[in-house]
Amino acid sequence: MTNPAIILVAPQMGENIGASARAMLNFGLSDLSIVNPRDGWPNERADAMSSGALDKMPPVQVFADTPAAIAPYHHIYATTARPRDMVKPVLTAAEAAADIRRRQAEGQKTAILFGGERAGLSNDDVALAQTIITVPTNPDFSSINLGQGVMLVAYEWFQAGDVTAAQAKDLPATQEELNEFIARLEAELDSGGFFRSADMKPTTLRNIRSMLSRSDLTEQEVKTWHGIVSALIGKRKHA
Amino acid sequence: MTNPAIILVAPQMGENIGASARAMLNFGLSDLSIVNPRDGWPNERADAMSSGALDKMPPVQVFADTPAAIAPYHHIYATTARPRDMVKPVLTAAEAAADIRRRQAEGQKTAILFGGERAGLSNDDVALAQTIITVPTNPDFSSINLGQGVMLVAYEWFQAGDVTAAQAKDLPATQEELNEFIARLEAELDSGGFFRSADMKPTTLRNIRSMLSRSDLTEQEVKTWHGIVSALIGKRKHA
Numbered sequence: 213m214t215n216p217a218i219i220l221v222a223p224q225m226g227e228n229i230g231a232s233a234r235a236m237l238n239f240g241l242s243d244l245s246i247v248n249p250r251d252g253w254p255n256e257r258a259d260a261m262s263s264g265a266l267d268k269m270p271p272v273q274v275f276a277d278t279p280a281a282i283a284p285y286h287h288i289y290a291t292t293a294r295p296r297d298m299v300k301p302v303l304t305a306a307e308a309a310a311d312i313r314r315r316q317a318e319g320q321k322t323a324i325l326f327g328g329e330r331a332g333l334s335n336d337d338v339a340l341a342q343t344i345i346t347v348p349t350n351p352d353f354s355s356i357n358l359g360q361g362v363m364l365v366a367y368e369w370f371q372a373g374d375v376t377a378a379q380a381k382d383l384p385a386t387q388e389e390l391n392e393f394i395a396r397l398e399a400e401l402d403s404g405g406f407f408r409s410a411d412m413k414p415t416t417l418r419n420i421r422s423m424l425s426r427s428d429l430t431e432q433e434v435k436t437w438h439g440i441v442s443a444l445i446g447k448r449k450h451a
Numbered sequence: 452m453t454n455p456a457i458i459l460v461a462p463q464m465g466e467n468i469g470a471s472a473r474a475m476l477n478f479g480l481s482d483l484s485i486v487n488p489r490d491g492w493p494n495e496r497a498d499a500m501s502s503g504a505l506d507k508m509p510p511v512q513v514f515a516d517t518p519a520a521i522a523p524y525h526h527i528y529a530t531t532a533r534p535r536d537m538v539k540p541v542l543t544a545a546e547a548a549a550d551i552r553r554r555q556a557e558g559q560k561t562a563i564l565f566g567g568e569r570a571g572l573s574n575d576d577v578a579l580a581q582t583i584i585t586v587p588t589n590p591d592f593s594s595i596n597l598g599q600g601v602m603l604v605a606y607e608w609f610q611a612g613d614v615t616a617a618q619a620k621d622l623p624a625t626q627e628e629l630n631e632f633i634a635r636l637e638a639e640l641d642s643g644g645f646f647r648s649a650d651m652k653p654t655t656l657r658n659i660r661s662m663l664s665r666s667d668l669t670e671q672e673v674k675t676w677h678g679i680v681s682a683l684i685g686k687r688k689h690a
Contacts, residue, residue, distance in 0.1 A: 235599055237592040265592060306610075348609070353476040353504060360474055360602050367603055370587070371545070397679075406682035419675060427666035430538055436658060440636075443645035444683035 213316045216289075216369060217243040217323040218362055219281050221337055224250045224329045230261025231359025232326075233272075237265040238363070239370035245273040245281045245323075261359075278325070278337050286320040290333055290341035291361055293354050298335075301343050308345045309368035324365055329358055385434040393434050394421055400445055452555050455528075455608060456482040456562040457601055458520050460576055463489045463568045469500025470598025471565075472511075476504040477602070478609035484512040484520050484562075500598075517564070517576050518630065525559040525623045526667070529572055529580035530600055532593050537574075537661050540582050544603050547584045548611035558622060563604055568597055578657040579626070581664045621669040628673050633660055635677070639684055 218236055223229050223246060233244055246253060253274045259266055266272065275281040282288050289308055303311060312322050325341060327333035338344065347364055349356065356364075398417060407413040429437070457475055462468050462485060472483055485492060492513045498505055505511065514520040521527050528547055542550060551561050564580060566572030577583065586603055588595065595603075637656060646652040668676070 231596060231599070234596060238588045238595055238599075240589045263594065263596075268592065347606075349477045350479045350609070353507065355502065356477055357470060357473060357502075357598075359596075360470070360477075360599065363599050363602065364606060367586075370589070401679065401682050404682035404685055406678060416675070419672065420679070423666055423668060423672050423675070427662055428538075429662060433538065433658065433662050436655070436662070439645060440640065440659070441683060443640050443643035444680060446643055 213319075214321045215241055215243065215316070216312050217241075217245060217285065217321075218366070219245045219247065219278070219323050219325050220249075220328075220358070220362075221247045221278055221281075221325055221333060222250065222328040223326075223358060225358075226251055226255035226257030226259075227261045228329060228358040229255060230258035230263075230266065231357075232362040233258070233262040233265040233269060235359060235363035236366050237269060239366035241366050241369065242269040244269060245275060247275045247278050247281050249274065250328075278340055282323055282325070282340060284321060285323040287315055287322045287343070288341040289322065289324045289343045289345050290338045291324060291326050291345045291347075291365065292332055292338060293346065293349070293356065294332065295346075296335060296338050296344065298338060298344075300341070303343060303345055305345055305347050305364050305368040306372075308343070308365065309372035311343070312369055313372045326358060326361055384428045385431045389431060389434050390425060390429065393437055394424065396438070397441060400441060404445075452558075453560045454480055454482065454555070455551050456484060456524065456560075457605070458484045458486065458517070458562050458564050459488075459567075459597070459601075460486045460517055460520075460564055460572060461489065461567040462565075462597060464597075465490055465494035465496030465498075466500045467568060467597040468494060469497035469502075469505065470596075471601040472497070472501040472504040472508060474598055474602035475605050476508060478605035480605050480608065481508040483508060484514060486514045486517050486520050488513065489567075517579055518626070521562055521564070521579060522627045522630075523560060523625065524562040525625060526554055526561045526582070527580040527626065528561065528563045528582045528584050529577045530563060530565050530584045530586075530604065531571055531577060532585065532588070532595065533571065534585075535574060535577050535583070537577060537583075537657065539577075539580070539661055539665055542582060542584055544584055544586050544607040545611075547582070547604065548607035550582070551608060552611045565597060565600055574657065575653075578660050579664075581667065621671065623667045624670045624673045628670060629664060629668065632673050632676055633663065636680060639680060643684075 218241060220229060236244060315322050325333055325337060457480060459468060554561050564572055564576060
């Protein structure tokens with residue numbers, strides 16, 4: 213199974229190339245190609261912004277034009293913010309992630325094109341792709357930074373395959389442990405004159421139980437509560 | 452309905468503040484606060500990287516510490532890459548987005564904390580939050596750029612849309628109300644000799660805060676807790 217490649221077409225700022233690389237590796241992608249980068253390659257600003265990602269990834273491939281860059285792939289996606297007058301399927305990043313995963317499972321090699329900072333992909337570049345990816349944004353402020361766009365697509369791709377194992381957690385206290393504490397608290401509150409009216413006592417106790425049970429206290433936390441009550445009433449005993 | 456606020460705690464680079472603002476506005480968020488920015492505020496590099504977003508948003512609010520920044524909100528989320536030894540719900544960005552939308556529909560004001568570039572949020576800052584947001588990433592390269600992290604959370608929030616039907620509920624206590632109670636409890640525990648060792652006191656206090664904040668106490672419930680503490684220590688006073 214080959215993970216999707218990211219292809220940056222005519223990117224301007226090295227910082228954005230580096231940010232793209234970092235975002236890719238954050239989400240498990242490492243195949244990066246660049247078409248005709250304005251400031252050449254390698255690029256010191258890209259290295260700095262990548263936070264080490266470029267050192268950990270296979271070497272970036274540099275191409276003179278988009279057709280050369282996309283040649284090895286079975287299916288090409290073009291990212292664009294503006295609608296284009298072309299009859300192609302348009303997917304959100306999440307939909308595209310599912311589509312990419314499906315193609316990968318079939319053995320297809322896929323690549324995702326991103327345009328430069330100023331104007332995005334040219335119509336000629338979009339025409340080379342089979343599928344368009346558009347991220348829904350605030351219509352009044354829709355232009356996404358290049359590195360951010362790469363991150364969103366990488367993030368959705370990662371999410372689409374993520375089956376993160378449940379995080380090991382402390383066991384909650386048993387109901388018995390919780391009930392023992394609540395019974396103790398009730399007894400101490402009784403002798404402290406907390407329940408002004410016998411009528412209201414059941415409701416008040418229910419509310420206290422509700423507060424305590426809602427937070428799924430662990431065994432250790434119930435012990436802490438016992439300690440708190442002891443400290444508060446202990447002041448009396450030692451007074 | 453109030454959209455969630457973004458709070459950057461001790462950010463270092465103006466570029467990342469600007470990238471955060473741009474990403475926020477891309478996805479319809481515009482309430483940005485900064486705690487203790489390294490290079491002060493305003494910041495020219497932030498302006499440049501925001502691509503005009505900072506001019507279109509309400510003025511950024513600057514605070515000297517995190518408690519002051521979070522005071523107005525009902526529910527606080529802390530973003531963190533590392534697991535923390537605290538018992539709090541841990542949500543993915545997508546899960547958090549749904550949770551935020553639900554709280555908004557109930558009239559709750561929410562805020563999301565992001566830590567600085569070097570080490571993220573301190574344990575003390577994480578302890579101030581009720582809920583943790585962790586974005587699943589490549590375990591071998593998990594550190595996300597600050598602006599990218601803000602983008603992912605804003606993106607998921609935007610994606611989650613506005614679908615949740617409002618369920619009328621009691622408002623939770625504000626952080627200010629909760630903090631007043633915790634401060635009082637600390638003082639009473641101190642004079643009750645609860646904190647055996649000064650070394651352990653911060654951890655114990657964090658755990659107590661974590662238990663209390665996890666259950667979204669309502670205003671009325673915080674009053675009940677005040678009553679409980681008064682009753683327990685009152686026994687001493689009347690003894």
